[in-house]
Amino acid sequence: MTRPTHPLIIPSALSTVLDSVTLIDTRWQMGEATRRPAYYAGHLPGAAWVEFEGVMADAPGAGGRHPMPSRDVFAAAMRAAGVCNDRPVVVYDDGNSLAASRCWWLLKYFGKEDVQVLDGGLAAWHRAGLPVTTELPDVAPGDFHPTDPGAALLDADGAAEFAADRLLLDARPADRFAGQNETVDPVAGHIPGAVSAPALANLTDAGTFLPPDDLALRFTGLGIRTDSAVGVYCGSGVQATHLALALEASGIRPATSVYIGSWSHWITDPERPVE
Template sequence: MTRPTHPLIIPSALATVLDSVTLLDTRWELGVPTRRPAYDAGHLPGAAWVEFEGVLADAPGAGGRHPMPQRDVFAAAMRAAGVDNDRPVVVYDDGNSLAASRCWWLLKYFGKEDVQVLDGGFAAWAAAGLPVSTDEVPPADGDFYPTDPGAALLDADGAADFAVTKLLLDARPADRFAGRNETVDPIPGHIPEAVSSPSLANVTESGAFLPPDDLAMRFTALGIRTDSEVGVYCGSGVQATHLALALEASGIRPRTSIYIGSWSHWITDPERPVEV
């Protein structure tokens, strides 16, 4: 398989290269301890299970609800899932790509470029009538080794600076950005001067991403160009990576930096300003 040129791959295209990629199942749901039973009930043939909590995020605490995972823990889990330095990876989840985008971004952050997300996830694969397996996939022995970060990471001060001097996007739903219907974090509102750009508005009802031209229109309306510098945050660094994936899939591909601690980290310091 040649090196992918787009961050998304559709089920029919994946089916033709299934034997030449490493598949990662990252199904996850907020508030649910594990989605492993869903994987056991059926997954893409050969796909390895990757647990979100503890692998794609460290334990909640001062760094937020889903802080960066420990580098060595993440790398070991990727190797156990069969990730090699020279073999392409395709990541999927249930369908909306929230968890898959987090894994996609982390792999790219740690230097692996040949990684894609299955557009529409497991739901799209099953809807296309493609094969599903219940076979257990034993731990592998991949040779993935994380390199220096290949993506930019923001802290709270960096996010505040982006909001004033560049562009800081808030990927949460618009009502949470506005400080309404906040059911996850104890303090409602957003980082001052941030701009609302809900990540899930970039996918259809089925979970598949909008066409690149439609995504590009949404982002150019916000003033984003290829040479733009964009910061992204959300509640805990999941929808933020989803928005980063949409920015990449749009073809604009600005330089995108993630505030991984996001709102759940921002509000840990009572001196940081809050806007509603």
């Protein structure tokens, strides 16, 4: 398989290159300890299971609900899943690409560029009539080793600077941005100066991403151009990576920095302002 030029891949295209990519199943649901039983019940042929909690996020605490994982822990999990430096990776989840986008972003952050997300996830694969299996793959350990960051990470001060001087997008649903219906974090509201840009609004009803032109229209409407510098955050750094994926899939591909700690980290300091 040649080096991918787009961050998303559709089921029909993936089905023709299964033997030349490393597949990662990273299904996750907030509030559930694990989705591993769903993997055992059926997954894409050859896909390796990677847990979200503990691999793609460190333990909840001062860093937020889903802080950055340990570099060594993440890299070891990727090698155990067969990730190699010279072999493309495709990540998928149940369908809305939230967990898959987190894995996609982390791989890019740790220097892996040839990684894509299965657009629409397992649900789209099923709709295409493609096969799943309960057979567990015999995964040969990979040789992936993290290199210099290939994606930009923001801390709280950096997020505040983006909100004041550039553009900081809040990827949570609009009601949570407005401080309404906050059932996840103990403080409602948003970072002052941030702009609401709900990540899941970039999906169709079927859970696939909107066409690139439609995504581009949404983002240019926010004043985003190819030479823009954009910061993104959400509740705990999951929808933020989904928004980062949409920005790249749009074709605009601005310089995008993710505040992984996001709102759940921002509110750990009562001195930080809330709007």
